[in-house]
Amino acid sequence: MIAAHPDDENTALLAYFARGRKVRTAYLSLTRGEGGQNLIGSEQGDALGVIRTQELLAARKIDGAEQFFTRAIDFGFSKTPQETLEKWGHDKILGDVVWVIRRFQPDVIILRFSGTPRDGHGQHQASAILGKEAFSAAADPQRFPEQLRWVKTWQAKRLMWNVFAFTREQEKEAEQLKDRIEIDPGEYDPVLGHSYGEIAGMSRSMHKSQGMGTFERRGSQKNWLVTVAGDKATKDVFDGIDITWARVPGGQPLGGILDEAYIQFDAQYPEKVVPLLLKTRTAMAEIHHPVVERKRRDLDEAIALASGLWMDATADRYASAPGGSFKVTRTVLARGPLAIEFNGKPLPHNTPVAVTDTIPAWTAETYSQPYWLREPKQGDTYAVSDQQLIGLAENHPLLDGKFHVRIGGEEIEYSRPVVFRYIDHVQGELARPIIVVPAVAVDTPSKALVFGNGTARQVDIELRATTGAASGQLRVEAPAGWTVEPASRDFELGDTDQECVLSFRVTPPDRDARGTLRATATVGGRTISNGVQVIDYPHIPPQVLFPPGATDLMRADIKLLAKNIGYVSGAGDQVPEALRQLGATVGLLTPTDLARADLSAYDAIVTGVRAYNTRPDLRANQQRLLDYIRNGGTMVVQYNTLEGFGFGGENTPALAHIGPYPLTVGRERVTVEDAPVKFEDPTNPLLHKPNEIGARDFEGWVQERGLYFASKWDEHYRPLFETHDPNEKPLLGSTLYARYGKGAYIFTAFSFFRELPAGVPGAYRLFANFLSAGK
Ligand SMILES: [Zn+2]
Numbered sequence: 151m152i153a154a155h156p157d158d159e160n161t162a163l164l165a166y167f168a169r170g171r172k173v174r175t176a177y178l179s180l181t182r183g184e185g186g187q188n189l190i191g192s193e194q195g196d197a198l199g200v201i202r203t204q205e206l207l208a209a210r211k212i213d214g215a216e217q218f219f220t221r222a223i224d225f226g227f228s229k230t231p232q233e234t235l236e237k238w239g240h241d242k243i244l245g246d247v248v249w250v251i252r253r254f255q256p257d258v259i260i261l262r263f264s265g266t267p268r269d270g271h272g273q274h275q276a277s278a279i280l281g282k283e284a285f286s287a288a289a290d291p292q293r294f295p296e297q298l299r300w301v302k303t304w305q306a307k308r309l310m311w312n313v314f315a316f317t318r319e320q321e322k323e324a325e326q327l328k329d330r331i332e333i334d335p336g337e338y339d340p341v342l343g344h345s346y347g348e349i350a351g352m353s354r355s356m357h358k359s360q361g362m363g364t365f366e367r368r369g370s371q372k373n374w375l376v377t378v379a380g381d382k383a384t385k386d387v388f389d390g391i392d393i394t395w396a397r398v399p400g401g402q403p404l405g406g407i408l409d410e411a412y413i414q415f416d417a418q419y420p421e422k423v424v425p426l427l428l429k430t431r432t433a434m435a436e437i438h439h440p441v442v443e444r445k446r447r448d449l450d451e452a453i454a455l456a457s458g459l460w461m462d463a464t465a466d467r468y469a470s471a472p473g474g475s476f477k478v479t480r481t482v483l484a485r486g487p488l489a490i491e492f493n494g495k496p497l498p499h500n501t502p503v504a505v506t507d508t509i510p511a512w513t514a515e516t517y518s519q520p521y522w523l524r525e526p527k528q529g530d531t532y533a534v535s536d537q538q539l540i541g542l543a544e545n546h547p548l549l550d551g552k553f554h555v556r557i558g559g560e561e562i563e564y565s566r567p568v569v570f571r572y573i574d575h576v577q578g579e580l581a582r583p584i585i586v587v588p589a590v591a592v593d594t595p596s597k598a599l600v601f602g603n604g605t606a607r608q609v610d611i612e613l614r615a616t617t618g619a620a621s622g623q624l625r626v627e628a629p630a631g632w633t634v635e636p637a638s639r640d641f642e643l644g645d646t647d648q649e650c651v652l653s654f655r656v657t658p659p660d661r662d663a664r665g666t667l668r669a670t671a672t673v674g675g676r677t678i679s680n681g682v683q684v685i686d687y688p689h690i691p692p693q694v695l696f697p698p699g700a701t702d703l704m705r706a707d708i709k710l711l712a713k714n715i716g717y718v719s720g721a722g723d724q725v726p727e728a729l730r731q732l733g734a735t736v737g738l739l740t741p742t743d744l745a746r747a748d749l750s751a752y753d754a755i756v757t758g759v760r761a762y763n764t765r766p767d768l769r770a771n772q773q774r775l776l777d778y779i780r781n782g783g784t785m786v787v788q789y790n791t792l793e794g795f796g797f798g799g800e801n802t803p804a805l806a807h808i809g810p811y812p813l814t815v816g817r818e819r820v821t822v823e824d825a826p827v828k829f830e831d832p833t834n835p836l837l838h839k840p841n842e843i844g845a846r847d848f849e850g851w852v853q854e855r856g857l858y859f860a861s862k863w864d865e866h867y868r869p870l871f872e873t874h875d876p877n878e879k880p881l882l883g884s885t886l887y888a889r890y891g892k893g894a895y896i897f898t899a900f901s902f903f904r905e906l907p908a909g910v911p912g913a914y915r916l917f918a919n920f921l922s923a924g925k
Contacts, residue, residue, distance in 0.1 A: 151176070151215075151312070152247065152284075153262035154277040155224060156183040156202040157357045160262060160312055161213050162335035162350035163373055168214030170339060170346050173393060176216040178250050178541075179206065180243060180277050182522075185224035185853065187759065189361040190687060192722050194907075196523055197685055197695060199224070201359050203520075204690035207543055209356040213349055217543040218254070220246035221522065221532040226853045227821045228272035229875060231265070235276050237530040243276075245294045247284040250541040252301040255440070257391045259285055261311045261378065268320070278311075285309040285379050300537065307391050308380030312373060327376050331383050336371035347371050358689055400437045404430055420456040421486045427453045428558045450562050458486025461566050463551025468570035468582050469694075470511035471589040471617045472676070478568050479506045480551045491556040509549060511586050517680065517696045518585035521545050548584050582692045587616045589673050590643070591682035592624070592699035597724060598909025599656070599667065599701055600731045602708035602918075606657040611669050611699075613650050615643035616682060622673035626654050629665030632703060633657045641671075658705040662911070669699040706911035709840035710734055711922035712753035712784070718744070718768055720761030725788075728906035729756075732918060741767035749774065754784040754921040759903045762790040762808055776810050780891025784924035786917075789858045789899045790815055809867070809897055810890040816861025818881050819899075820873050823851045828872040836870060836887055836896070836919050843919065847912025856900040859883035866890075867897070887923075894923035 153159055159177045168175040184199030193201060203219070210217045222243045228234045235243075251259070263269040265278030287293040289305035313330065315321040324330070335346035342349070344366075351366030375387060383389040395405030411426040427449060434446050454461070459482070466477040481504045484490045484497040497503055516524070521542070525533040534540050547567030555562055569581040593612040601607065613624065621642040628634045635655045643650060656667065670679045680696040710732045716739045717726045726736040739747070739755070744767050749755065755778065761768050768775075779785050787808060792815060808815065827848045829837060837843045855873055860883035863869075869882035885898040898920065905913030 151260045151262060152178045152180075152277055152281040154180045154271065154273040155186075156181075156206050157354075157360055157362055158262050158274065158277075160314075160350075160373070161209060161353040162347050162367075162371060163260070163312060163333075164210075164215040165213040165346040165349040165353065166333060166335035166337070166373075169342060169349060170335070170337065173388075174216070174254075175214065176218055176254055176256070177206070177210070178218045178220070178247065180220045180222045180247075180280070181224035181273065182219055183224050183360075185226040186360060187721055188359050189721050189764075190359050192724055193359075193685060194724075194904075196697075197683065198359065200520055200523075200693050200695060201685060201687070201690065202357075203543055204693060205356050205359060208690055209353040212356065213353040216254075218250045218541045219522075219543060220250070221534055221540060222246070223527065223530045223532065224273065225530045227819060227857070229821060229878075230272045231275035231279055232272075234272040235279070238276070239529075239531060240280075242531055244280050244283055244287065245297070246540055247280050248288045248294050249297055249301070249537075251284055251288040251306065252297060252304045253541065255304050257307050257393070258387050259306050259309045260375065261309065262314070264311055282309065282378065297537070306380065308383060309378045310375045310383070310387065311378050312375055324374055327374065329382060329384060330374040330376045331385070331387060333373050333375065333387070334370055335373060336367070336369050345369075356689060358687070398437065398439050398441050401439070401442070404433055404437075407433065421458065421488050424453060424456050424488060425558060427456060428560050431560060431562075450564065453557060453562065454564065456486075457484070457488050457490060457557055459484055459490060459555065459557070461551075461553045461555075461564055463549075463566040463568040464571050465549070465568050465584045466570075467584075467617070468572075469585050469587045469616055472511060472517075472586060474511045474617055475508050476511060476549065476568070476584060477506055478509050478549065478551060479504050480553060480566075482553060482555070488557060493554060494556075517587055518545060518548060518583075518694065519696045520693075523695065545583075548586065577688060580691075585694055587682060587694065588678040588680050588696070589617055589620045589676070590614065590622070590671050590678055591616055591680070592669050592671050592678055593681040594667065594669050594699050594701045596683075596697070597701075597727065597907040599703050600708070600728070600909055600911075600914060601658040601703070601705045602710065602732050602914070604658060604660050604705075606655050608653050609656045609667070609701075610651045610653050613641055613643065613652065613671065614682070615646055615648050618646055619644050619648075620673050622671055624652055624669060624671045627668045627670075628656060628703065629663075631659035631663055632665060632667075634667070656703075658703070661705070662707070663703070663705040664909075665703045667701045667703050671699075702909050704909040704911055706914065707841070708732060708911070708914045708918050709922075710918040711840055711925035714751060714753050715921060716743070716749065716752040716755040718755065718757045718761045718765060720758040720764045720788075720790075723759045723788075723903035724907040725756070725758060725903055728914075729917075729921075732914070734921075741765075744768060744771040744774065749778040749783065750781060752778075752783065753924060754786060756786045756921070757788060759788050760790050761788070776890070779810060779893035779895055782892035782924060784894045784896075784921065786896045786898065786920045788902060789856065791858055792817070809863075809886075809888065810895050811864035811866040811888060812862075813860055813864065813867065813886065813897060814862040815858055816883065818859040818861060818883060819857035820855035820859075820875050820881065820884070822875050823854055824849070825855050825873050825875055827855070830869050830872050830882060831887075834868065834870055834887065836923060839919065840922055841915040841919050843912075843916055847915055849912060850910050851901075851905055851913065852908045852910065853904050854901050856884050856898075859899045860886055860897055864888075896920045896923065 182199035183202035261278045261281045263274045263278040313324045315324045338345045348366040395401040411423040482492045483502045522532040549568040553564040591614040625638040639652045679699045683695040685693040867886040867888045870885045
């Protein structure tokens with residue numbers, strides 16, 4: 151199945167094929183979903199892509215499919231496939247889709263989207279367009295011939311579209327499609343005790359960073375597939391495709407023995423079928439075929455399961471620095487009645503046997519950074535020079551433990567990734583991958599440092615020992631025109647996890663400037679210029695990234711008159727940290743604060759992204775906020791979506807009351823980050839005080855202009871700007887301003903939550919004006 155994002159996949163269909171039909175099934179998501187919003191934490195961009203990668207892997211563990219990606223980056227909403235393919239580079243991503251097809255060798259490829267505007271998002275359309283091209287390109291030796299060093303060309307039997315229908319109209323359309331195949335993932339599987347629809351619900355609920363928790367649907371749920379290219383299917387997806395052992399030359403007898411094992415299988419005495427499985431293994435040794443290679447590994451695992459053989463490889467620590475080592479313990483346990491030998495000696499019944507070795511941490515490894523983040527990005531794609539890594543969901547395990555066992559006279563080698571097992575007192579036993587880390591984490595401020603005037607500031611750099619005591623020197627360098635004092639400091643950390651904060655005084659130049667501050671530690675002759683970012687959520691294994699020990703610097707004239715700001719956090723954003731850089735005090739308002747605190751203490755109150763969607767207490771205390779404005783306060787409301795208000799969709803009273811006068815939020819957005827912005831109300835004081843706003847303040851924005859613009863508003867509001875995507879109609883709903891009583895209300899759908907952390911000077915100046923409206 152091919153689509154564009156984490157959550158595009160039809161998990162019901164994946165579960166139906168993988169768990170029900172028991173065919174090898176995979177989802178190729180072109181991107182890792184790094185352009186979306188994070189509903190469980192503050193990670194964005196690269197880190198969000200890492201979270202979503204793991205969420206997909208967690209979902210696949212449930213529905214039974216495999217997971218692949220291309221090098222394409224989710225750069226945010228796009229309205230056309232042309233824009234998408236221009237940003238990605240058509241051939242680069244087509245090549246990746248072809249590569250994954252040639253390696254996986256699917257009989258049937260299913261597109262989730264149609265490749266037409268019906269799909270919405272330009273990236274959705276692009277996924278189907280590329281899927282169609284790749285169907286034939288994968289079979290053509292003239293296309294991407296450089297891949298043929300490692301793989302053969304592959305012609306899938308057919309390309310199908312999994313017809314989706316979200317509206318009644320689309321449903322009618324789908325019902326009229328000729329030659330559609332109907333399948334029902336709502337079928338109940340008595341062995342699993344679930345229908346595939348239920349499994350799909352469990353799987354889909356792993357997309358937690360997208361807030362995709364969903365019902366486990368029971369009962370029939372029809373799906374339709376139509377042939378787009380290749381041999382037309384009329385009854386079943388696998389029409390005309392041999393999915394038995396007969397497809398492998400010489401494979402027919404294997405199927406016979408395995409059928410026999412299947413009939414004889416007794417869940418109480420699984421070891422009884424081991425002789426038949428071993429007989430299959432012997433017969434397999436005579437056949438050389440890629441399918442057999444893979445099936446032999448599956449068979450070996452089936453033999454281990456049926457024999458009650460358990461194997462595990464663990465390390466004494468989860469991280470080591472280059473030059474260090476891991477103590478690796480391989481444990482074997484024979485839980486069944488069969489005689490099994492390990493390393494030439496018979497295993498005692500149900501008693502673990504362990505062997506420990508010291509293995510040097512792979513010094514060639516430059517830390518265990520996810521492979522797609524090791525090289526600088528190329529525009530909106532990742533750079534991956536090792537072709538063999540492209541397509542993989544995550545890094546190979548750092549180390550594998552090998553086990554040589556003998557069962558019924560047959561010598562079998564097993565492999566287990568080396569993991570670190572530990573206890574969480576709430577969650578119980580957990581395992582995480584082992585990694586190579588720098589001896590010291592050099593953590594610089596994660597977001598741009600913004601200097602609103604020429605005053606020097608203290609910048610703190612945190613150092614943490616990762617794998618034992620570490621001492622050395624930290625050097626900080628700034629670009630020309632900036633000064634750092636002192637240039638370096640010594641440090642000494644006594645043990646793992648000990649931290650220290652080293653402070654430096656950074657003085658910006660007098661004029662506008664941009665640059666990068668770099669921090670480098672020297673420890674035992676090795677230089678380290680990476681931080682360590684740990685991502686830890688209960689539904690995925692802990693992930694560790696190594697961001698560069700560098701921070702963007704920005705100097706611009708930014709005046710802010712508001713000193714005390716109250717912030718109502720919504721889905722999570724980094725705007726409060728950004729505002730603190732301008733010298734303001736920013737307090738996060740709790741439900742109790744909204745209900746009882748003296749709001750008049752705040753010069754301005756700001757609602758975070760999606761605050762009205764996610765904070766019932768905000769909706770409940772709307773009247774107190776309106777009173778606050780009427781008595782002279784300033785309120786700035788950032789974007790909200792249409793969902794989760796608890797009152798229904800558009801035009802509901804709840805949405806109307808997001809402001810002091812009726813205001814309706816719509817779906818309009820401007821996705822082109824440098825789309826022209828016209829000043830609709832040029833004399834409005836918000837454009838002049840305390841910062842003079844001009845065209846240059848809309849330069850250098852990132853990802854988009856804004857989203858979920860207001861679609862309708864009362865005449866008390868004044869639209870400040872007009873902006874729209876190329877070839878679309880003008881939009882006035884990005885920013886609305888109203889006086890209310892003695893105070894000011896500003897609704898803004900501009901993406902300040904992206905622009906401020908990225909250090910975009912104009913966004914700071916404009917937002918500072920909004921906050922200063924009451925002054
Ligand atoms: Zn999508």
